[in-house]
Amino acid sequence: MTVLRPGQPVVNPHARRIVLAHGGGGQLTDELLEEVIRPRLDNPWLADLDDSAVMAVEKGQLAFTTDSYVVQPLEFPGGDIGRLAVSGTVNDLAVCGAEAEYISLSLILEEGLELALLRRVLDSVAGTAGEAGVRVVTGDTKVVAKGQADGMYINTAGVGRIRDGIRLGVSRIQPGDVVLVSGEIADHGLAVMLQREQRTVIRSELRSDVAPLNGLIETLLDEIIEDVVFLRDPTRGGLAGVLSDLAERSGLHLMIDETAVPIRQETLYAAEMLGLDPLEVANEGKVVAVVRPEAAERARAVVASHPQGRGASIVGRFQSERNGLCEILTEVGGRRIIQKPYGEELPRIC
Amino acid sequence: MCLALPAKIVEKSGDEAWVVLGDARMSVNLIMTPEADVGDWVLVHAGFAIQQVTEQDALETWRIIEAVHGAPEEAAT
């Protein structure tokens, strides 16, 4: 039995679920912060709990990004919404050439959400933040009525200083530049979709690849910073989304070799079962880099030597033709274009 | 009009069965292939087994699918 001490907030240690009052800004909110959130994320900024976190700024440029996460289900093999929220924002900063440092964490919780789940997600947030070397310095918690928020929505924003010597941009892409992918595609999207199918017909333990990639990107930039001209993480829309975008915005013809696109066998089976094209499925732990041809092999080697870049592969090259199209040389030697996928992929059945 | 894949039956109970593809399991109705049993391969379409196939043919089909879609011969892990 817990012995209460004067000044100690009255927390029911068996409280199992989020209630509306947890978001009211009053005592229960404080308890939530003190008992659940702060112990996992503690740092000088959160300790002060001011309305805004205040950081010193070095000369140079800051990258600033934000994303909201509404993944269903909240937990899936390989990760959860917490890991996704931190990784996604860290990666958005990293692909701009910024050193991710500080992130915000806004939670919108559904009334009735199990506290045990919230704790697991926050553990994930803390663990992933630690892995990435970033700190959660400010945040917010709201609670909405049952039936809203699908359990939990998370928004994260992040800032980081752009590294010296970085010059990334579509305008730098030239004919001859090479496209590198850091590893096998389509794991995340398929893992999540398979979890949604669990209820009905399919059971699988395919794991998401969700991970913060700033360490990997830093390693790449340490090696060949002048020769990296563009970075992007192929999240929604998959690899196809990034490649078709690069072709369109650069105005150049991008030629991809399908035999060079890495994909794991289980992932392919899952894609076939769901009737989906792996090129269009989301990745949350992969990066696409455009590099100068003379540095291509070095880039591939340095990425492949990093634990998160094991499957690194050079998948294509920009041509001199100016048609803004991405074309793929298929496994059987045919040619066809890759285009931006339509929003919600409807699996083919019949 | 027919996305159908060969898969191996690992569990069967009357007309209901579970098939396995890699490490994914899928539930399948065997009403069109009632003689198919655990260990047999079937062609699955929209939740039903529409034909029984030999293991050799099934594996060959998967070999072709994998080759055409670019997966490695061996599982990565």
Next chain:
Amino acid sequence: MTMREQMARLTDELHTVAAMLDGGASFMEVCGTHTVNACRSGVHSLMPENVRLISGPGCPVCVTAQRYIDALIGLGRRQGLTVTTYGDMMRVAGAGGSLELARSEGADVRVVTSTMEAVAIAREHPERQVVFAAVGFETTAPATAAAVLAAKRQGLSNFTVLPCHKLVLPAMMTLLADPDVRIDGFICPGHVSVIIGAEAYRPVVEEHGKPCVVTGFEALQIMQGILHLTKQVAAGQAKLENLYPEVVSADGNLRAKRLIEEVFMPGDSAWRALGRMAKSGLDLREEYMAFDAFKRFDITLGEDNDPPGCRCGEVITGKCYPGDCPLFGSVCTPIYPIGPCMVSSEGSCQAWFKYRRNELKRRKAAQTGPAKEVRV
């Protein structure tokens, strides 16, 4: 030998045989999956100039007349009613929007991967009426039949199907009788053939003298099918060849055929573009009329209102390429589709838009100079 080497061998042989043809040849791929897989693998980019691939009416969504879509959407909007459907039907537009739109406005529309899922939903929700949109060719008809039988066995009074199944042979025969359509041979649908058997195409070969080849779905198998057809035409032959014997037998799956026969009987059916064809669809038999949604909900089918300018009908009969439609790529895209050929992931227009748009651009570029060699 690698995939590319195998394909190169087939392609070389095809080019050699095609060169011997007097004129050219047009082959129809009946099945939507063949179209998509061929496009996805770039088979079209390997074809000889004088061999043309026409996409046929093998996309069940594409050939479902608009009036059925309207009926489904009407049902979807009713209180206390759940519409269950395969994924592809969600975005097809009827006069009153689409199932997807209806769902976003509160209708209970659910995508299922199996007809038995729909039956389970009916069982778990006795307070709701559950309707299954029974679309598809002979491959899915047995699944619908099985669902009706299961519902009967379980004594479910809240499960019905809206029968929209179509039969492949009548469509093929109608196309052959159309003087505007030139078809020199058929790539027969692979998995429909699993059910109906290769011999089902015998009338096409014998009554119309057209070569028929049954093939599998991967690019190599499709190319092999095209090669066999071209060889037949070059030799002036008309034979039925089954290149997919591992799953397609001469007589098909007898159990599946019996399931269809038990529950359904052939009836007249309205096809988009092909019009009304006798005995080209499946109606529920009298003893199963209790499971007929048309009857239970007293639905009368309206008229079709094909959008002006839409040439889907000509696309699925092979009378024009998707690129020939004035709406293609400008007004009609996968994001804002006008006709079903662009909505359906098995539709020719979507396949073209996703995988062959560069041909239109290249035709334009060709007017300004040859394409440069690519280095990958």
